[in-house]
Amino acid sequence: MLPLEGIKVIDFTTWVFAPAASAILGDWGADVIKIEDPTTGDPQRAIISVAGWDVPEVNFTWELYNRNKRGMAIDLRIKEGRDILYRLIEDADVFVSNLQSNALKKLFVDYDTLSKINPRLIYAHGTGYGNKGPEASRAGYDHAAFWARGGIMAKLGEPDSIPPKGLGAFGDSTGSIALAAGIVLALFGRGKSGTGQEVNVSLFGTALWCNSLTIAGAELMEEVAERESRKETRNPLYNSYECKNDKWLMVVCLQSDRYWSGFCKVLGLESLENDPRFENIFKRSENAKELIKILDKSFIKFDREELGRLFDENGVLWTPVQTPKEAANDPQAIANRFVVEVEHPSHGSYKSISSPVQFNKTPFAIRNIAPELGQHTEEILLEIGYTWDDITAFKEAKAII
Structure with missing residues (x-):
């Protein structure tokens, strides 16, 4: 039995942030019912074409964030549609949305309204900027509210470079876990x-x-707020270096004195071990720019995998800097089922990503692929007590499709 089996979740979400959260609940066994507008559906269905990418056979963004859900198409702008939702809410455990507060109030699906129907309801709201303050109703996408506004964008990149554009759905995926x-x-x-x-x-x-x-550090130390170049980072043993064939490697030796001897041995730089310029963490920080120039010339001579093996043998902490495709095919990811194969009934096998929490007795599984628009509307209406005559009337009223 999955951890959330028996929990009913009403998902009135769009794009990625909140849909990803309810997908996690579905992974954990909840019965997630996704509500979409009958005319437009969730705009995330078309996000691949909006991004300007060539559309693949599998709509991977839609499948990723809407798996393990059933789908209904209900027009909440009309009374009949809202009545259906209210009946769903009567015995629901969770309602989750990331629509703006004013939109939820306009549709009469705000917290005050739904909690009166079901006082036991957990009403989960994903927002851009919080539910209080002058910008509580402001629209906030990942790149705006998370990447740019949160101080992340301004901190990354070389000191004189343009702040880098964020990764797609990075903040959405992080927020969904919370x-x-x-x-x-x-x-x-x-x-x-x-x-x-x-x-x-x-x-x-x-x-x-x-x-x-x-x-927190920037409030106390101005230098913490500044960008740090990899060519001048304070700890050269906590840095990235280029190896042969455009492959990069990250060394992660926070206690650099502990690893300095083995590090020098692997790179054939034993002469640096007791060099007065680099003999301890403080000296290496003081002369970081000079040391990094030496290390750059040394790393580029090595094959990344061979160098990594030598680091392992000498207890030096490191990791490959992988491309997304390399990460998807990483043997460690596959062994732990972080990446799984999914069989799509129309498009065959493709790779997807597991949600991050794992249970040893109830392992993760994609039980259902993402629903088509309104795929389960009739099925669920019958489950909650409506008749075929009711369904016909709802269709005539354009409350459902």
């Missing part, structure tokens, strides 16, 4: 109190937490 965890914690709390509550997770707040070490 939102899913908040929902589960609220369910746990409901088991004690008997009542539900509202859970709010924002992209901005998530970014501040992810970037908390830098932000």
Whole structure:
């Protein structure tokens, strides 16, 4: 039995942030029912073409964030559509959305309305900038609220370079973990109190937490806020280096004195071990630019995998800097089922990514591929007590498709 089996989640979400959270709940066994507009659907269905990419056979973004869900198409702008939702809410455990607060109120699906129908309901809201303050209703996408506003974009890259554009859905995916965890914690709390509550997770707040070490340090030390070049980083043994064939390697020796001897031995730089310029962590920091120039010339002579093997033999901590494709085919990722093969009924086998929490007795599985628009509408309406005559009437009223 999966951990959330028996938990009913009503998913009124769009794009990635909140859909990814409910996908995690689905991975954990919840019955997730995704509500979409009958006319437009979730705009995330078309995100690949919006991004300007060539459309592949498998709509991988849609499948990734909407697996293990059933789908309904309901028009919540009309009374009949809202009545259907309200009946779903009567015995639901969770309602999750990332629509703006004013849009939720306009559709009469805000917290005050739904909690009156079901006081035990956990109402989870993913926002851009939080549910209080002058920008509570402001739209906030990943690149804006998380990457740019959260102080991450300004910190990355070489000091004189343009701030780099963020990775797609990086903040959304991070925020989704927090939102899913908040929902589960609220369910746990409901088991004690008997009542539900509202859970709010924002992209901005998530970014501040992810970037908390830098932000907290910047308040006390100005240099923490500044960009740091890899050519002048304070600890040359905590840095990236290029090897042969355009392959990069990251050395991660925070306690660099502990690793210095083995590091020099592997690179054939034993003469540097007791060099007064580099003999301890303070000297290496003081002369970092000079040392990194020496190391750059040394690393480029090595094959990355061979150098990594030598580092392993000498206890030096390192990791390859992998491309996304390399990461997807990493034997360690496959062994742990971080990356899994999915059989799509129309498009065959493709790789997908597991949600990050694993359970030894109830392993992760993609039980259902992402739904087509309104695929399970009739099935679910019958489950909650409506008749075929009711369904016909809903279609005539254009409440469903």
